Amino acid sequence: MVSIDWKSDLRQRGYRLTPQRQLVLEAVDTLEHATPDDILVEVRKTASGVNISTVYRTLELLEELGLVSHAHLGHGAPTYHLADRHHHIHLVCRDCGNVIEADVGVAAEFTAKLRATFGFDTDMKHFAIFGRCKDCAAEAARGATTGSTARSSTTES
Template sequence: MSETAEQDWQERLRSSGHRLTAQRELVLAAVETLGHATPEEVHAEVRRHSSAVNLSTVYRTLDLLDELGLIHHAHIEDRTPTYHSTRGHEHFHLVCHQCREVISLGADQAAPFVLQAAADHGFAVDVGHLTVFGTCASCQEAPGQECPDAEGGSSTS
């Protein structure tokens, strides 16, 4: 994490009345390292650096960091939220129902939808939380068969 980025998140934490703790720093670093991660995956990454952080601390910290806008959560899986950093490019997700492939798309690609929602409904879309489910091109080409991308990996466009 760059010094400027570290100072920014530390300032946001302090200005909101929260203390800067090693556990919070470890959780944020884990989210940034992993890209898209469930709380359990974040916990496993944090435990590589400190055995003193339990899963409930990870959940509380993820909620706080999300509330402060330092990370976003998206519902990429059926039940568990997936967290990603807000640093870098804002993006949304396409998720294949069949093979579970996750494709990250830049916020600019949602611009027509965002502008239409604002014009028609006065609605401000939070693109970072947006997930669109459907069927990827590979699964469409081979209906009823095992998708060649069925590893469930992520890709970024």
Template sequence: MDTAPEQLRRTLHERGLRMTPQRQLVLDAITALAHATPEQICAHVRRITPTVNITTVYRTLELLERLGVVRHTHLGHGAPVYSLDEHEHVHLVCHRCGRVDEVPCEALADLGEALRAAKNFRLDPSHLALSGVCGQCGAKEPRETS
């Protein structure tokens, strides 16, 4: 199985494009950071090449997503986060502390089947973030007494 850089290099070559140092740096940053906003990716890249600007990062992310190498997810009200395309899971976002956990996409299999049966809708849970309260924050809540 190809690594993300090998896959990207081959895909770019097939489309008459080349692997530029900036593209490689952005892909390396996504790999290292796992879930990162464009600003976080840019800051990571700038540690190696200070002249790379945010516009280059956004254009590169757009290209990488169009080529199917990376994907974005909205984890809340802020900027989307990017990860490698093969990094598929559902995100669980605590709206109190901001913690992000992951569960396999299969955790929503029953919901996916229900949506397909009711609306002929095919769910893509890999782009999904569920908001709630994590176990740690939930443990801090006062318990109701009956």
């Protein structure tokens, strides 16, 4: 559900909370990390006449106003989430596609080193780290153990 803060924030900046903006905000809220196409599918459950260009324009405006934020979690379209949630880094599992939100504080030492070494201030809320989640890592380890056990038993024969 759209919060009163969003409505007042839009009004203070001279914008109205149109039905399309409300639907896009609600879709972003519901879906969390969603591409514009995902958001369109969600919006069309309520308003079938909304098109992808409306979603893109709305997301662009909402991001300019600081209501939504985007991140690039792979080679496809950016994903959007509400900006009023805590700032976080996206940990993206290359195996299952799961996205874990880690507080930006876990990267404090890294960002401090970048600032000290290069004078570079980071925008960590757009940052994604790719790797393997603990479940997929455990599955891969089981597979490696099973594979090495199978190889060693055929070698011993």
